[in-house]
Amino acid sequence: GTLNIDEMKCSGNVTLGDANSDHLNVTSTTNFASGTTFSNTVACQQTLTVTQDITASGHLDMVDDKIIKLGTDDDLQIKYLNTGDSSYVTSTAANGLVLASDKMFLMNAAHTAKWVYGDATNTIIYHNDAARITTSATGINIGGAIDAVTSITGSGNITIATDKFTLDSTNGCLLYTSPSP
Numbered sequence: 001g002t003l004n005i006d007e008m009k010c011s012g013n014v015t016l017g018d019a020n021s022d023h024l025n026v027t028s029t030t031n032f033a034s035g036t037t038f039s040n041t042v043a044c045q046q047t048l049t050v051t052q053d054i055t056a057s058g059h060l061d062m063v064d065d066k067i068i069k070l071g072t073d074d075d076l077q078i079k080y081l082n083t084g085d086s087s088y089v090t091s092t093a094a095n096g097l098v099l100a101s102d103k104m105f106l107m108n109a110a111h112t113a114k115w116v117y118g119d120a121t122n123t124i125i126y127h128n129d130a131a132r133i134t135t136s137a138t139g140i141n142i143g144g145a146i147d148a149v150t151s152i153t154g155s156g157n158i159t160i161a162t163d164k165f166t167l168d169s170t171n172g173c174l175l176y177t178s179p180s181p
Helices: none
Strands: 067-070 076-081 086-091 096-100 103-107 114-119 123-127 130-136 139-142 158-160 165-167 174-176
Touching: none
Parallel strands: none
Antiparallel strands: 067 076, 076 086, 086 096, 096 103, 103 114, 114 123, 123 130, 130 139, 158 165, 165 174
């Protein structure tokens, strides 16, 4: 049946319901002045306002492909995409940082162009979403022209075009090696 209570005061514990199928519906503005324990899932169908810290003894879980938004204008957003197995941290102060299990991206805010990429093998700097400088265990690869260089220095010889031209560090001469016949 139905029980309507205008006011209920209790100084001890109160148990409402005794089965998993029982529900408590609160449809008015309610203040719980002391600790309240819910043994099962709590569903909030309106805005949930939290005025103190959230302390979790387990995980704070969210459904995949949802966003945690912080700040009055959603200034900081944290998102996980299950489809791409990647996480996004976006801030109005710093365009976009993407972290995925073993790699990292720094992207524009719309996530349409990469600026920096890094993983266990390579670190790549992009310009207009095209790889320009790639570093790896074997060296540096430059994807484009080297413009407006005032000097190139090194502790040894500088080889250009796969051993065709060498700048000899000992005497400063340009050496040309002709191809084998």
